[in-house]
Amino acid sequence: xxxxxxxxxxxxxxxxxxxxxxxxxxxxxxxxxxxxxxxxxxxxxxxxxxxxxxxxxxxxxxxxxxxxxxxxxxxxxxxxxxxxxxxxxxxxxxxxxxxxxxxxxxxxxxxxxxxxxxxxxxxxxxxxxxxxxxxxxxxxxxxxxxxxxxxxxxxxx
Amino acid sequence: xxxxxxxxxxxxxxxxxxxxxxxxxxxxxxxxxxxxxxxxxxxxxxxxxxxxxxxxxxxxxxxxxxxxxxxxxxxxxxxxxxxxxxxxxxxxxxxxxxxxxxxxxxxxxxxxxxxxxxxxxxxxxxxxxxxxxxxxxxxxxxxxxxxxxxxxxxxxx
DNA sequence: TATTGTTATACTCTATAACTATA
DNA sequence: TATAGTTATAGAGTATAACAATA
Numbered sequence: 001x002x003x004x005x006x007x008x009x010x011x012x013x014x015x016x017x018x019x020x021x022x023x024x025x026x027x028x029x030x031x032x033x034x035x036x037x038x039x040x041x042x043x044x045x046x047x048x049x050x051x052x053x054x055x056x057x058x059x060x061x062x063x064x065x066x067x068x069x070x071x072x073x074x075x076x077x078x079x080x081x082x083x084x085x086x087x088x089x090x091x092x093x094x095x096x097x098x099x100x101x102x103x104x105x106x107x108x109x110x111x112x113x114x115x116x117x118x119x120x121x122x123x124x125x126x127x128x129x130x131x132x133x134x135x136x137x138x139x140x141x142x143x144x145x146x147x148x149x150x151x152x153x154x155x156x157x
Numbered sequence: 158x159x160x161x162x163x164x165x166x167x168x169x170x171x172x173x174x175x176x177x178x179x180x181x182x183x184x185x186x187x188x189x190x191x192x193x194x195x196x197x198x199x200x201x202x203x204x205x206x207x208x209x210x211x212x213x214x215x216x217x218x219x220x221x222x223x224x225x226x227x228x229x230x231x232x233x234x235x236x237x238x239x240x241x242x243x244x245x246x247x248x249x250x251x252x253x254x255x256x257x258x259x260x261x262x263x264x265x266x267x268x269x270x271x272x273x274x275x276x277x278x279x280x281x282x283x284x285x286x287x288x289x290x291x292x293x294x295x296x297x298x299x300x301x302x303x304x305x306x307x308x309x310x311x312x313x314x
Numbered sequence: 315t316a317t318t319g320t321t322a323t324a325c326t327c328t329a330t331a332a333c334t335a336t337a
Numbered sequence: 338t339a340t341a342g343t344t345a346t347a348g349a350g351t352a353t354a355a356c357a358a359t360a
Binding site: 016017018019020021022023024025026027028029030031032033034035036037038041052056059060062063064067071074075077124127128131134135137138142143145146147149150151152153 | 184189232308
């Protein structure tokens with residue numbers, strides 16, 4: 001994660017670097033914001049032995065008991081092969097279980113353990129508190145607008 | 158890059174996956190939006206033999222002739238070691254030149270070649286056109302708000 | 315044949331430590 | 338000493354192809 005250089009989003013920074021062209025470039029702003037939040041989240045989630053991907057998976061599993069790895073990969077927008085290590089990690093930490101489905105023995109039903117649901121409660125609270133701090137300057141209406149705009153980006157591809 | 162699943166940002170998707178908890182999670186929206194835009198940009202920049210990082214570097218070099226690699230790394234918010242291959246790539250494609258500075262022989266002054274400035278013109282236009290399509294549903298005022306909000310995220314870390 | 319989960323693999327982006335040459 | 342650029346390296350995240358088990 002990188003140290004921030006405040007004021008650099010303006011026309012010129014202290015050393016006179018002009019980012020006039022870049023300032024219009026949404027991808028650039030998105031990337032920097034994501035890198036910042038990703039770095040923060042790594043810290044916030046460390047006490048729970050989670051990272052952003054395992055956190056996201058845990059949340060979806062707790063909220064959707066019994067879903068399959070394919071469904072989870074689809075919901076997380078990642079490829080199935082990449083989900084395997086994520087589910088492995090959650091299972092090794094005993095936060096979730098893979099359970100065979102009798103009616104279709106190819107799939108696993110994913111379910112959180114008691115410990116998983118407890119970690120979920122605390123981790124969700126920690127992430128919400130973090131985002132509350134992060135978005136302190138952004139009023140609720142703008143946050144909604146932000147999310148809507150971000151999702152419209154996602155859906156336009 | 159991943160295929161999009163429209164409507165999935167709503168309460169439930171076609172298979173009934175609930176992402177109620179995730180919907181409040183800004184990091185998740187940011188990540189998906191960034192992944193989308195990053196995938197798109199890879200395609201948009203391919204004709205110019207650029208990727209997002211080399212594009213960003215080229216833009217900053219053209220807009221700030223003679224800047225050093227340290228300044229560039231700082232402006233791009235990446236570590237100096239990671240910039241080396243980016244500058245290498247631009248130099249090998251003959252879009253920029255490293256020139257020794259007589260007054261401080263440790264630093265290089267980075268300058269775009271004529272070809273670099275021409276690629277810059279066309280690549281910037283292509284990226285702007287792409288973002289215009291991507292943000293078609295987002296009105297100009299909201300875009301500004303979006304950028305401001307994204308930058309406030311960046312600076313709060 | 316098609317799908318679920320898996321393995322192997324490769325590529326990109328990021329981060330740190332340590333080197334060199336200059337200052 | 339300190340700084341600019343570099344090398345080597347390691348860790349994430351992501352993507353594709355191909356396999357076994359099952360449908």
